[in-house]
Amino acid sequence: MRRIGRQTIKFDNDPTIISHASIAGKKEGEGPLGGYFDRVLPDDRWECRSWEECESKLQTQTLELAIKNAGKTNNDIDTLIGGDLINQCTSTSYGIKDASIPFLGIFGACSTMIESLIIGSVLVDGGYSETSACITSSHFCSAERQFRNPLEYGGQRDQASQWTVTGSGCVLLHRSGSELHITHATIGKIEDMGITDMNNMGAAMAPAACSTIAAHLNDTGLRPEDYDAIITGDLGYIGSDILKEIILDEGYDISKQHNDCGKLIFNKEEQDVHSGGSGCGCCGCVLCGYILKELKRGTFNRVMVAATGALMSPVIVEQGQSIASISHAVTIERR
């Protein structure tokens, strides 16, 4: 059995990350991680007729880049796993449809990057796929108009709100071929603490991150200090503070190891993003830009990445439901 504890998979063959690519938006390119992205968009449209088309193009090109970086062709990829935030996950389907790769669509909201890595790792570890590709994206404009208001309104943004990242990340996994290994995966359970404020996603998602990180540590017997970093997906400033506090009740102090993709990607003082970045592309391009490059460089040797997703829709919230969230985690080791 490759399952340890209730939620965690321990891989037998520790699939390796043979390639990764990230493309980010203009604003993200102007942030502190700008130099880490493989490509930065000139504007919100990228010569497309719509923001949705631009988000699809992000995935098309990020996938192409990851495959090219590995010296492979589309035919070498056995399974592509991906998803996004847009209704019916069309950014993914329409972005990758011409690639002609066997495809499993997933929906994990902003936890998608890590959910795709979990499924992709299982397929490679168990010999169900020679090479898996894992992909996600988000786009500020397509997300904003779908989840909140038409951008043309110019509505004021709540101080607790987060800025949806324009960006895409793609990882290629193979049985061997790189020093970066996926060693563990923790599948999240849905948590719902009754938060109904759609402008405070960090607070809604913090309990899910807490639950998954604690489950990971319980299941593996590892301690926070066994990690060089424990990086959440997009809790932002408010959610990160909540996480560090509530996980103390589980017996873990992660304050030394913890950081958050939503805090890392923007400059809080200069970029007016309130509580930080969010969106599937946040964890996607911070993982594929910053985290994996710093792992390769030796800054980190073992990192847990726990992406978080708020699973609600505007309809569900308008109908009076609270915001259910989930977090999935993987451990990546350099050796």
Next chain:
Amino acid sequence: MRRIGRQTIKFDNDPTIISHASIAGKKEGEGPLGGYFDRVLPDDRWECRSWEECESKLQTQTLELAIKNAGKTNNDIDTLIGGDLINQCTSTSYGIKDASIPFLGIFGACSTMIESLIIGSVLVDGGYSETSACITSSHFCSAERQFRNPLEYGGQRDQASQWTVTGSGCVLLHRSGSELHITHATIGKIEDMGITDMNNMGAAMAPAACSTIAAHLNDTGLRPEDYDAIITGDLGYIGSDILKEIILDEGYDISKQHNDCGKLIFNKEEQDVHSGGSGCGCCGCVLCGYILKELKRGTFNRVMVAATGALMSPVIVEQGQSIASISHAVTIERR
């Protein structure tokens, strides 16, 4: 390697279906398969405040029933894999959130039942899950108002249109314990033949079914006559006729084995459903009602189920894109 050919997985341990459950809507209960469903709803609301809440309740209760039928508890289920048609897959997330089971959300539109069986089977076959649960649902009213018109308009329905099934299906998989085995899984590639008519999904999805069934037969070396039945998800009458014709060009005549969940579930003459049933719940409750029960009974010994999904959203189609589709298939054997 457990992969044969480009798209097909051959399982080493042939995971077994230890339990299944189906709940269907009132209209579905009045159709030819009415007697096969474990429960039939009294109306469209089922004492819920909204159709969306009713669809979530369908999943809550179908999951409970499948777990109970297996003599298990929620804690025995290692991984739940599920999704639906509603924006952000909320019918699933909100339906199963209180079950406290590690959860992987997926989006395959109406191919979701089979996509969840593929991932669930991989997890069990490879020892990543002791027991997986696979679930999906759809609801006529929640789908109609999201994808087409408010029901209150009473708009006329196109003759090529299909009727979204109200229903849910859930399957429990375990390494052993039943005579029903999943032996193969074929992961679909996205097909897009340029169809833009949202009222003719069967035509849009038939090429995807053709591609996946042909890939399955090519990869496995099996012939149509090796199957007692080859059942597609929800091509309906129009899509089924197209499939049988275009797959001849691939060298396969499936006319003797082929049937379609969308044709099986309603009485075409009496129930006014035009081209037949559709929706994630169509394949979901026909599989978990009719197909698995007839396999157990010995009517069939080997069945291929190829669910089909149209991956578009109303926004994408309004922006002028055509309808991309996918089909995933599994083979189920009784032995």
